[in-house]
Amino acid sequence: MRFIEDRIKINVRFSEVDAMGVVWHGNYLKFFEDGRESFGKKTGMSYLDIHKKGYVVPIVKSQLQYKTHISFGDEIEVVSRLIESKAAKIVFYYEVWNLTTNKMSAEGLTEQVFLNNKTRELELYIPGFYKNWMDQANWISG
Amino acid sequence: MRFIEDRIKINVRFSEVDAMGVVWHGNYLKFFEDGRESFGKKTGMSYLDIHKKGYVVPIVKSQLQYKTHISFGDEIEVVSRLIESKAAKIVFYYEVWNLTTNKMSAEGLTEQVFLNNKTRELELYIPGFYKNWMDQANWISG
């Protein structure tokens, strides 16, 4: 398995905390999205970069396991790992760390597919622009 | 002053409640939007109806005064009043009632303008389709 990793720190918003005083579970999908965008901006493969190439990449699968909570005021870090895939999909694995308690708060994954932006049809093969990018990317073996 | 009124009941979502155990103040703008859409569906002037006529109607002003809180589990009602306007804008006044406590929770208003959906330019005059609709609407004098 090979992967490329990105890390970003995020401040938890007051509006993201629920009545139990901890981050509402659905908001972790926003943290994953923040992680993907941070990854994309650094590697030239952001949502807008992909859009310019004529594709949109909707999420088709998400999985989350919650381990410890995040309170308002805690600082967090999102680790996003793009996992190399032979299929025409984008697979990310994530860890959300609570830096205040030094515990992992959640881990999860998402899968995205390539749709032609005009026809909205599913691409069965990896688009050329993405294949080229993969060939030149700095993969880490792990 | 003349107006047209709509009322809808809304269930408060768990994710809409903040760490103080009450509805987060920003979510009232969602309730206002629910009110506008309920109004629009009943009167043939919903977001999608307007879009088909070639316009988008972004919010250019919002005002809110909060009076009493809404707890999770409370049932609420949104009263939305379209206020008749001579200018090329859509003005709504709202009241959010907490039906569980029987108290007004908030009141506010929004203003929207008409943009041509293609050029995104501001319409200085009331679009014809909307003028016709206003002429035939059941206004209440208040």
Add this chain to the structure above:
Amino acid sequence: MRFIEDRIKINVRFSEVDAMGVVWHGNYLKFFEDGRESFGKKTGMSYLDIHKKGYVVPIVKSQLQYKTHISFGDEIEVVSRLIESKAAKIVFYYEVWNLTTNKMSAEGLTEQVFLNNKTRELELYIPGFYKNWMDQANWISG
């Protein structure tokens, strides 16, 4: 396997639609929550009912598979099935149906555990109040 099923219809909010013009993937977890609460209100096992018994039931796992999109203006139905479990957890399976296109939009599941509301400690055994409720519930064999 035995289960109990609930169905609710939901209106999609404008603010729930993203820049692709379809419901943002994270908002499905709100639909699941709406489904759980609808289930809970009808069966006497809502978030607040459980809270009164001295427990909170945070989500520890969520899984989602997205099949077809939901556009703004579409009407949707959430089918929530509580799956009978021998362990001290609450397992729901969900389907989100787009009633406008008559297609399944997503399916998924969530797992919740019981925490003592005061100590926030994990309950390893099914709490008595919940066991009694399970014994009397109208399970369907499927």
Add this chain to the structure above:
Amino acid sequence: MRFIEDRIKINVRFSEVDAMGVVWHGNYLKFFEDGRESFGKKTGMSYLDIHKKGYVVPIVKSQLQYKTHISFGDEIEVVSRLIESKAAKIVFYYEVWNLTTNKMSAEGLTEQVFLNNKTRELELYIPGFYKNWMDQANWISG
């Protein structure tokens, strides 16, 4: 009039953009909250700092005027100005700047009151801890 100013840069999230391709108007209240929290952390007057002193400070009024849109991918800056007030309230004025287009996107204000965290009763006079803080703060005359 005297004020204290804070500035923060914010990355717009994909989930914050609506079907018109621009930031949904309600999300500006999140940007204001980000601004207040940034202000509070730098000056020792954050939500949690105030909570430790025995108070909560709910929003009782919000006003927003929208001028130009923010697209996904744009970088923004929130300018938050605490306005000196003789009454027992916290008044902030805000500007949201789109750094990508170099235009002001919105301006607005919020008002907060002090509630005793235990009784939830309104404080009619400025709490001592806050008065002390005001006396020592670096106000700018403007």
